[in-house]
Amino acid sequence: MHIVIMGCGRVGAMLATGLEKRGHSVGVIDQNPEAFRRLGNEFKGLTVEGIGFDREVLEAAGIRRADAFAAVSSGDNSNILSARVVRENYHVDNVVARIYDQGRAEVFERLGIPTVATVKWTVTQMLRRLLPSGSQPVWSDPTGDARLMQVHVHNGWVGRRISELSAAADAPIPFVLRVGRGIVPDRDTIYQDGDLIYVACYTERVDELETLFAAAPGRN
Template sequence: MHIVIMGCGRVGSTLARSLEKRGHTVAVIDHNIEAFRRLGPDFEGQTVKGVGFDQEVLAEAGIDRAEAFAAVSNGDNSNILAARVVRETFDVHNVVARIYDPGRAEVYERLGIPTVATVRWTADQVLRRLLPAGSEPQWRDPSGSVRLMEVHVDRSWVGRTIEQIEDATGARIPFLFRLGSGQVPRRSTAFQDGDLIYAAVTDARLAEVEAILADRPKEL
């Protein structure tokens, strides 16, 4: 898929190279053309000079065909503004914004913009939010029969409770990641947009659980 990144610092350049290696097309936006040197000579994606909240710059970067957008410049306000423009003007729902001030993250999450605070940031976290399909292993028991997986949950499950998710999948949800921190949910806790769900599941049922949560929930 096509992904647009605003910001070509260490974070943005690392993301761009990682995404390109995974077979995606990438466009990188930065107001400083010297920053594109971080991409290296082997980068085959597009580079666009400008700011990521300028609609003409976004159009040049191919935002009209993009399936994901990451705002990882060094300015909170620029990142949030760009993420909102991309989501609200260009109807790209899969966006993530890097935030230096974790105290502001909850406000932006309520605006529907998933955020990653710098103090907790890693390239893997951003990649996971940009490429949510499937699951990522977090722990496996010594016998190899049970795993703790970070599982992609389709947005249509928003509003369903942990109890409903567990009943539908037969898996257990020991914790989730929300607004920059881990939580041990109650069975009555509702799944929210932007949540990362961790499921304890046997190897034998992993594919089944993934398929259930990747699809729309059936009437419970």
């Protein structure tokens, strides 16, 4: 995968180096060229000075071949604007923006742009959104036989009941993370764009369930 990151503060630098260590190519954008020092001498990805919603800057960072985009600069407006430009003009589906104002996060979720608002788990949640397949279990039992997995769900499932997702997986979905808050779904809870679902399953079924939810309903 090629992933473009706007913002090379501590979060952006940690994301970039973490993704590169996982074998992905990375392009990093920042207005301050001094910020790229945080990447270290071993970083092999692209570094582009400029504004993240400037098309020339985005293209220099490889947005036309990008599989994902993360906006993690220090400005909410810049992050949202960049995310919308990437989503709407370059048709990159896997886009996430960091938002400092928790109260505004839900508004931006309604625009179809998943957001991460809590600083404490920003890097972990960004990585899980950018690299949904093969993500590490949230919890596993001492034997390794059973686990709780955060599973990426294709947008084709939006509007379906969580109970339908659970039935399709033949596995319980004990809770959902929505706009930074955990909810315990009931039979009428609807899966919304940007939701993160957690599936309890046996380890041997992880690949099967990720494959199921990586596609729209009826395409497996």
